[in-house]
Amino acid sequence: MFNKFILFTLFLVVFTNQGNSQSLNNLKEINKVWDKFYHAFDSLDYKLLAEIHSRKLVRISGGNKITDYQSYINNYKTRFKKAKDNNISNKISLRFFERINNDSIASERGIYKLIRIDNQGNKQTYHGQFHVIFKKEVGMWKILMDYDSNEENSIGEKDYIKAHAIDELDKFTQEE
Numbered sequence: 001m002f003n004k005f006i007l008f009t010l011f012l013v014v015f016t017n018q019g020n021s022q023s024l025n026n027l028k029e030i031n032k033v034w035d036k037f038y039h040a041f042d043s044l045d046y047k048l049l050a051e052i053h054s055r056k057l058v059r060i061s062g063g064n065k066i067t068d069y070q071s072y073i074n075n076y077k078t079r080f081k082k083a084k085d086n087n088i089s090n091k092i093s094l095r096f097f098e099r100i101n102n103d104s105i106a107s108e109r110g111i112y113k114l115i116r117i118d119n120q121g122n123k124q125t126y127h128g129q130f131h132v133i134f135k136k137e138v139g140m141w142k143i144l145m146d147y148d149s150n151e152e153n154s155i156g157e158k159d160y161i162k163a164h165a166i167d168e169l170d171k172f173t174q175e176e
Helices: 003-020 024-043 044-053 069-085 158-161
Strands: 054-062 065-068 089-101 106-115 122-139 140-149
Touching: 024 044, 024 106, 044 054, 044 069, 044 158, 054 069, 054 122, 065 069, 069 106, 089 158, 106 158, 122 158
Parallel strands: 054 140
Antiparallel strands: 054 065, 089 106, 106 122, 122 140
16 A cells, blocks of 8 residues: 555656646747748648648637548648639738647647738738647657637737747746
C-alpha cells in the first residue's frame, strides 16, 4: 500500500510539472507551423494544410459544424481551387491572447483576420476567435483540434488589435 502511494505521488508530481512547463522553444517551433498555415492561405495550397494537421483532426467550424481531417482537407482543396479559378486571393493573420504548451501538447487561442480580395480589387475582411490544440506527432507539431467562431459577428478589429502578435513570445513565457 505504501509503495503504491509513493508511486502515485511521484506520478502526480511529474505529471503536474510537465503540464506547467512553458517553453519558448516550443512556441518558436509552433510558429513555424503557423508560418505554413499563413503560406497555405496566401498561396491557396491545400497540401500545406494537409501537412500541418493531424490525421486525427477534429475541426469545429463556426461553432456549429464538426468535420474530420479528410473532409476538412477536401473542403479546402475545393475552396482554394475555386479561389484560384476566380482570381481571388487570401491573406490570413493571427493574434493571440493565450499560448500554453508543454513538450507534447499546446493550446493556443486568439483572434484571426482573413482578408479576401476579388479579381477587381474589392476586399472583404472577416474576424473570428479561434482555439487550436497542437499535439506533437513523431517529433512534429500538428494541429489536432481547430475551433473557430465569429461569436455571432461580435468579433472585430478591436479584438484583433487587443490580442498579441505572433512574434510577441515574451508575453507567453514570463512567469506570473
